[in-house]
Amino acid sequence: MTTTLVTSGLARQIYRDNRIAVFRETHRVFVYLFCLQWIGAISYSVITAPLTYQGSHASINYHLTSAIVVGGLINALPFYLIKTIPDAPLTRHMVTASQMMWSALLIHLTQGRIETHFHVFGSLAFIAFYRDWRLLITAVLVIAGDHLIRGVFWPESVYGTQSLQIWRFLEHTAWVVFESVVLLFACQRSIGEMAAAANHEASLQELHAQIESEVERKTSELMATQKKNDELESELIQVQKLEAIGRLAAGVAHEINTPVQFVSDSTHFIRSGIDDLTNFTADLLSQANNSETLDSRAILARVESLDFEYLQERLPKAIDRSAEGLSRVAEIVRSMKSFAYPDLADMAPADLNEAIRTTLIVAKHEYKYVADVVLDLGDLPFVMCRCGELNQVLVNIIVNAAHAIEDRYRGTEDRGVITITTKANAKNVEITIADTGCGIPEADIHRIFEPFFTTKEVGRGTGQGLSIAHTVVTKKHGGSLNVTSILGKGSTFEITLPITQHTTLAA
């Protein structure tokens, strides 16, 4: 009758689940009620008639025995069925029958007191908790049968009178039927409400599923967009890196040119010296072949014209200078190679102190004319990172520092200082880069990490450097990049990077 009220398979399932939940909850109520009634019956018997006497000899009164034995017997079957087959209709019907038998027992124990008959009506109300109108039929049949049989054989136990009134059970039953009919309508209304609630919940669940599906789709799209953004960001970092390399290339070329120049000069000097020595040796060999004796005066004069002592002193130095120049070139090339080498996809352990030294070599041409660099590098553990990206961060900040110092001391012979400090604690590595440049105006300091924000003239900066540095430190490495600045005094950038578990102390 009620299942036609539910509009879909899901609603039907929800309705069934809710019905079973109601049954089980009501079972729980009845378990407590049965125990309470049992305790109540025993207590009543103990208080009113605990013992019976044969002269001076006492024994347990039959009322107490009845309360214990019959009450226990009434409870036994519903307890067993609730435990074993809680959802079966049989269980509900036997719970109902047992509850009505409790009414019969209590009416008997109170010798048919009219007040105790109200227990019947209370029991019907409890049975209505199941919201199953069929149980009311069971209840009516049990109580009618009990009143009929007791009315015939023991009328005093149910009606409180000894007179035989067989048809009186009909009067009692009629009132029970009356309440049952009222409760039946209440049950049906409640069932209707449960069906409506099931329909409503099914609609909500379907809507929820649709929303979840939509959210899942949107999330996928968002993730795809995010992935694309990440790829673009990586490309941007790489482009900015190439841009930085391009900008540094002229300085690097100049840095290489200086040692190459004095290597070249030294090489020419060595070549000239070797030519002089070779000609002198050739003259000696010629004289030795044409005459048996060598003219020592002529040889000494030639040696003097060679300036042999000068050659003897300068040639080794020229060779040393050439070797030193080539060594400097090799170091610059190695640093440039390290700086420009593309990062791997995964993070790898890196020595950040070494990264700082490499970056300083690459960027030397940017700062060496305006600032001195002071290094205070502490012991750092290897840090899991993309070292190439961090090199880019360092060079961006160092070049900015050099530019700030240049702006401050332009037109003077004073030089600024760039101080780089590193230290580590249990969780993080901290790199501090402080300059004595012109500082950052307060109005700009909150915007310096925004993309394309720059106060430099065209050609000196794109406004991408610090933005990318911030992205690399925070998003790519989970660290933080903070800046403090005093206008006219200088700025300090603090990079904090987390140390992952895969770290060992740097040598």
Place this chain on the structure above:
Amino acid sequence: MMTSAITARAILVAGWCGTLSLAMWWMHSYSIRPGELQGAPTNFKLAKAPKGKCFLFVHPKCPCSVATLENWTAIHRAAPDVMYQLVIVLPTGTQPDFSNGAALEWSKQNRWAQLRLDRNGVFAHQMHAKTSGEVLYYDSQGDLEFMGGITRARSSPGDSTAARTLVDCIAHSAEKSIGINPVYGCSLLGEQA
């Protein structure tokens, strides 16, 4: 498998119904099983009882006495001129404090009934009273008019055929027909009786 489970449950339910029915049957039957009732002396010499005298024998600890005393009070209201005597029977071997109980308390509240503490059940023995709740009514001539209980079952106060019979006996004592009714209560003297 399914059928055997249904059969098992059917047997279980049938067994439970049968056992419960038997238990209820025993319970109801016991509640109306009367105590021993012997013939009391048909004549008893009364003093100062022009309207007759009504004796009630009770065991001091019998829980059914409360119902009997309730009905006895109702009878007194219907026939106040009769002399009433509550006999609290103390079985042999019991101390006087054994009389403490509902009956003695009732007696203190209802002075219209004389109280007799019957040590060792001498008077009960004399009147052949065996069961708590037994009432004897002798008319003004000392003739026995009523003998037995005045409740409809154990511990059952309220409407009772026997109580109505007793009232009728008091009202129509001239008819001289002895009313005998079952009595529900504890044995007054036990094996000693």
